[in-house]
Amino acid sequence: MSTHADLRVPRRFGMDRPWAERAARPLRLVAGPGADPTEAELAALAAGLLRRDELAAGLVRAVRPGELHRALAAGPSADVPEPVRAFYDTLSQRPDWVDDELLARGAEACRAFGMDAGLVLAYGSLLGGYRTAAALEPLVRTGRLAGGETLRRIRETTLWWRAVTAPGGLAPGGEGWLATAHVRVMHALVNARLEADPTWDCELRGVPINQYDQASTLGVFSTSFLLHLRLLGVRVSRADAAAVMHLWSYVGWLMGVDEEWLPHTERRGRRLLYHFLANDPPPDANSIALARALITMTDAATTGRRRRYERERALSVSCWLLGPAAMRDLGLPYRPPWYGLARIAANLPVSHVLGRLPGGRARLLARAERQARAQFARWGSEL
Template structure:
């Protein structure tokens, strides 16, 4: 059987090369994909997470939620036991010390981590139309649902980076597996939708897009933190990449596309972005919804401040061209520069002193508590 490569792959190579130029420079020599790697990229658009897909096919949704909550007990249905058996055999490369260090480093980054994830990684991901159609069809990242989805993602991120969150049975593991199965449910629904354009998009939630999204939380995350002046040591960078590689494995990303190191992650992310399609109407709608998110919790002058801050830090992290692609107004990068100045003092200065990391972590927890309070959510 001939497998058709979705036409979104490499749809506009000139745009892809321009959008991925910065990643190309950071990836270093040998960044271009080999012939075998190009074949894998094309094939990835037509591959799903088969482990989770098998579970979804085997059980009605009403039973699935209850079975997942109960866990892999002896009286669980066979499809549930098979799923948990597949995800409980941790790969030999998983190192608990590295997981712990990576989690603590993520927490220490504090408010800068939140800025980067929202206005660097997530907003930057909207610049390409690659993986956006499923998001729009579920309605979870437009209109009033935007803030709710960001809050849910923030709670999941805190569970993953909590002490012991990725230990067997930890809250981060449980929530990640829940997200994985929810992705499989959405995938099954969209695959059954006769309006889904297979020739253009391939499998709705596919391995290519899942691996690219993993790069947003790992590779892109660290690059943007450094742009804000945050000190990320080589050891911390290695630990953060290790943590997100394990999260990717739990999420069902193929082993061949787990980043493991920053250099490998940059190379992989360059391959994805340089072959992604340019932005479309979904890109603009999602970007505007993200910028309007603060309207749901901020009022008056605070609302104006939060919007201008978001536009300014986006301009610093993504550049004028990205904002133009997303249909967003450009602002001078005053807030990004202010974060650089603050981090020269706190991250590079106070953070290196005896007890500095503990103080950074305590400060970050205060910032997280304040943000969740503004959202009206109790911090777990």
Template sequence: MAPDYPERHGIDLPVARRIASPLLWLIRDKRRAEPDAAEWTRMGLALLKGDPLADRIVDYFSQVGHREGWGEMEIAAQGRWHELAPDSAVRTLFSHCTHAPGWVDEDAMARGAKVVARSGKTGMRILRDFGLMAGYQASAINQTLVKTGALEKGAQRRVAETTKWWMDCTAEGGLTPGAAGFNTTLRVRVIHAMVRERLRQREDWDAHYLGLPVNQLDMQVTWLAFSVMFLLGQRVLGVPVTQSEAADVMALWRYIGWLMGVDESLLCASEQEGRVALYRNLLSQAQADGTSVQLARALMDEPLQRYYGDFQWLRSHWDKQVHLSIIRLFIGSEGMRVLGLPGWAVPWYPMVFTPCNFLAQSVIRLFPGGRDWLARRGRRAQEEMLTILFGSARPDIIQLAEH
């Protein structure tokens, strides 16, 4: 009897295997990368699993009212979760997340945050062009974005909000209970649960094919974009990352993934484990469709909606071409075609920028305090980009009144 998991699981396996195959060059034990029957079934069943702690809050909000529920979230965010009623689902979530797992290494996470800062604008470009744009080829995940109004909301707003959350999480002390990264991650986790429940009840949600909205396997591949793909992209674009630095970044994102509600069994302790997990996850994903083209073309034009101020037209169109060049490097001509992106784009920017970036970073790292200087400089560049993304608007991530 065939396992009862969603039809999308491995539905485009030959195409998915071709897309994922370059990862095999980076995996030491290639035989281990291929999932056996038990692992394949486990992955398929993960498409049906949500986040019990956050899902319980959705039920709780329906009982006490959303205004009261979000009020409790604000109280808990101030570190006063113990003041809430013992049966409060909000109290349960914050109590759980305030007590970190034993594997959390705060020193490693602090070092990992510096590695992220050191990436500067390059790190932001990797997440946008390699993580987000390339990810649009996974059409089943796109259904959640399209059905929750991602196109109407606008790619520029979503990029800005995600960037703000990323920067809050990777700021010094940002994941301490009560800090911005910690609190926002839990708010996003609850929003995901609300989206999961809302879409699950819609008549046009094909659960037989798609599984559960915002399910565990899809959350894992998003987490892998911020960790494993981010590390790979840095090296490709000329930012040196040692094995020990990569381990620190993985430690940081393993904890963020745990806070976000990704099941511990799907989180990876090392970059090698993460590459194996990414390869396997990509085999599961359904490939590009019409939603991929819609989302990709909207993201392609996202730089044109940024707030550059002086020389707005020139800088916005320049950045659009830079991003297209980087995207072409990461997804190739075939990826550009299936996403409906310009076929004439070539990776001119990485060809020029990568050697210069690598040389500059490598030399500066040799000097005493060089790495710290690069981290400070990179963080300033990221903060400047955040201002460009939000303009005069407050750099907020979630407007609770909208949900």
């Protein structure tokens, strides 16, 4: 398999500077002094489009897909092929910077954010990610987030997120650890298939699932996640924010993101996310199709007034989190931000008052669990 070392910078990199500068301006404002990338950082960004996750790619080359799926389902304690065993062993060798106390606090904080975390992940992180065409073509080609598949995939992502943030979920062999390893291998399988597809335009897009896009996606789960939570009036303490960034940096490491692009701190994360968005391509037809599918994802599970309410709620909170320009880019109608303002009104007494009282975190966690179960019931499924 080619390393693509002989290819030029993919054309998508910085293909529409005026659009990218407008889209990235809010991040530039919160990134702090020294936000602009150096020449070396720009070169690394461009090169990242041509780099895959070599550890997982080697595993996919060494083990047939059917055998690989069976081995992953069996888990690391089973009798699995040697390449699978070596893969698990590598992931078990955690970096020295990983701190179990910070992981536990970050996971607990994520859970305590409750329904606001789900709103942000869907209508801030995911929908915001659709604003650029950067990483969408693999999603569309695999049907992972289009049409009737949207709600099912959102449920799967939510279950993975809950596993990652469960107590002990990221301990080697834990539920979240195993789920993340599985996702990493699935990415490598998709990448290998698309790289072998003669219709894949590497000169335009780079490697299908590349280091640049993986690191940018990590940023929407960590950096923009915290920014959007605050827009909903959620109290995010400095200690909780640091722990959340630590948690997702470790998840990124497990996913195969290069060490140089792990965010570690909010300030670093904002700077990195600004660099990615400032060099991303503008939206395309995939952006509009995926955005529409996300806004209407509950249509099959709802009827009448409930269906209309879910759509209007989704549009309203999206407008609040992303702004009118992003909605135009995504081909979505503008709605007054009534739902975002309602969440602020609800979070002021709960997040800022109850959360500070003795036993407040436990109450927030119990409340969040009730909200999660209610959400899955509305989706027509169980946790």
